[in-house]
Amino acid sequence: MSDEAPWLDDEEMAAWLPLIGLVMRLPGALDQSLRSDVGLSHFEYGVLAVLEQAEEQTMRMSDLAYLCNGSLSRLSHVARRLEDDGHLRRYACPTDGRSTLATLTDGGRELLKNAAPGHVRTVRSLIFDEFSRDEVRVLGDMAKRIVARIQTS
Amino acid sequence: MSDEAPWLDDEEMAAWLPLIGLVMRLPGALDQSLRSDVGLSHFEYGVLAVLEQAEEQTMRMSDLAYLCNGSLSRLSHVARRLEDDGHLRRYACPTDGRSTLATLTDGGRELLKNAAPGHVRTVRSLIFDEFSRDEVRVLGDMAKRIVARIQTS
DNA sequence: TCCAGTCTCTTGAACCTTCAATGAAAATGC
DNA sequence: GCATTTTCATTGAAGGTTCAAGAGACTGGA
Numbered sequence: 497m498s499d500e501a502p503w504l505d506d507e508e509m510a511a512w513l514p515l516i517g518l519v520m521r522l523p524g525a526l527d528q529s530l531r532s533d534v535g536l537s538h539f540e541y542g543v544l545a546v547l548e549q550a551e552e553q554t555m556r557m558s559d560l561a562y563l564c565n566g567s568l569s570r571l572s573h574v575a576r577r578l579e580d581d582g583h584l585r586r587y588a589c590p591t592d593g594r595s596t597l598a599t600l601t602d603g604g605r606e607l608l609k610n611a612a613p614g615h616v617r618t619v620r621s622l623i624f625d626e627f628s629r630d631e632v633r634v635l636g637d638m639a640k641r642i643v644a645r646i647q648t649s
Numbered sequence: 650m651s652d653e654a655p656w657l658d659d660e661e662m663a664a665w666l667p668l669i670g671l672v673m674r675l676p677g678a679l680d681q682s683l684r685s686d687v688g689l690s691h692f693e694y695g696v697l698a699v700l701e702q703a704e705e706q707t708m709r710m711s712d713l714a715y716l717c718n719g720s721l722s723r724l725s726h727v728a729r730r731l732e733d734d735g736h737l738r739r740y741a742c743p744t745d746g747r748s749t750l751a752t753l754t755d756g757g758r759e760l761l762k763n764a765a766p767g768h769v770r771t772v773r774s775l776i777f778d779e780f781s782r783d784e785v786r787v788l789g790d791m792a793k794r795i796v797a798r799i800q801t802s
Numbered sequence: 803t804c805c806a807g808t809c810t811c812t813t814g815a816a817c818c819t820t821c822a823a824t825g826a827a828a829a830t831g832c
Numbered sequence: 833g834c835a836t837t838t839t840c841a842t843t844g845a846a847g848g849t850t851c852a853a854g855a856g857a858c859t860g861g862a
Contacts, residue, residue: 502765502766502769503765503769504769504772504777507782507785507786508777508785510786510789511785511786511788511789511790511792512772512776512789513789514789514790514792514793514796515776515788515789515792516695516718517718517792517793517796518672518792518795518796518799519671519672519675519676520676520692520718520719521718521796521799521800522672522795522799523672523673524820525799525802537848539673539848542669556810557810557811557812558809558810558811565669565670565673565674566673566849567849567850567851568810568811568812569811569812569813569849569850569851570848570849570850571811572811572812572813573812573813573848573849574848574849576812577848589810592809592810592857592858593810593856593857593858594809594810594811594856594857594858595809595810595811595857596810596811596812612656613655616655616656616657619657619665621798621802622795622798622799622802623665623668623795623798624657624661625798626794626795626798627791627794629660631791632660632661632664633660633663633664634787634791635664635668635791636663636664636665636666636667636668637664637667638780638784638787638788638791639664639667639668639670639671640667640670641779641780642671642675642775642776642779643667643670643671643674645774645775645776645778645779646671646674646675646678646775647674649678649774649775677850680850690818692818709840710840710841710842711839711840711841719819720819720820720821721840721841721842722819722820722821722841722842722843723818723819723820724841725841725842725843726818726819726842726843727818727819729842730818742840745827745828745839745840746826746827746828746840747826747827747828747839747840747841748827748839748840748841749840749841749842
């Protein structure tokens with residue numbers, strides 16, 4: 497464990513500061529381009545994008561929240577707005593009365609189709625244009641290991 | 650540039666999803682431990698920590714905002730709250746009437762001293778306990794390259 | 803069957819961030 | 833000098849997130 501080592505040494509700090517910069521700045525950068533392109537936040541885009549990949553383009557709220565890296569409460573508020581705007585629909589799960597299923601509407605699919613190209617350009621220009629194939633794999637692998645630690649903490 | 654390539658291929662997606670997971674989950678994880686320990690958000694902690702490292706523990710608001718990876722407006726609101734709570738003080742810059750200088754108070758220094766050990770433990774357990782020395786350097790380097798792209802985009 | 807405990811989701815309030823507008827001071831250009 | 837533009841910071845409103853509470857539905861053991 498990490499019970500000793502009161503502070504970060506220089507090498508650690510030299511990695512920590514950029515990492516914090518990344519996690520604090522990337523969401524804003526993604527928000528900004530999606531917001532100006534199609535009026536969605538990155539989280540809203542993620543909700544629609546995850547739904548599109550799902551079986552029947554339908555998913556339980558809790559599963560959706562997990563895959564979107566957000567709390568159920570956050571998703572619930574966002575889903576209400578997306579529903580008001582006609583991008584998704586919610587209905588009671590027929591087999592488990594506690595659950596709510598969310599499904600993509602035609603309008604939501606359309607919006608996603610309009611949003612995707614610009615979003616991909618943004619992601620490429622910020623990430624994938626910078627790194628080699630090997631680096632991308634290493635980066636993804638490291639991110640996965642950190643996420644695993646966050647989830648079990 | 651990235652004008653072609655309509656969507657991410659499997660390898661890219663396999664890196665992108667964990668990276669998004671990281672940037673969406675890490676701030677919340679840091680917030681949570683700092684909030685329960687000393688009642689600070691990670692951004693507030695960052696403001697105090699950056700100030701502590703500064704000359705005279707004093708810094709111009711815009712420089713502080715930049716180093717804290719936040720907007721000036723965000724910093725201004727946060728600084729008002731931190732000032733109300735006695736953790737920092739603001740005063741007009743004597744040499745440039747447009748600028749405001751923020752300085753750490755004794756109370757802020759004390760709070761930081763109480764917050765740091767727990768925060769470092771959190772950071773170590775999420776990041777540095779997972780990676781080798783070499784990996785840490787690679788991770789920091791990659792983060793730095795992405796931040797550079799965000800800033801010039 | 804009953805009921806206490808758990809799971810799923812929503813809600814409203816508190817809080818925080820963003821955005822646009824504003825004001826004041828300094829720099830620039832004529 | 834004077835007007836214009838730019839820089840620095842704050843503010844209030846609008847909108848989003850978090851947190852705690854609560855309603856409804858399932859589960860398992862008595």
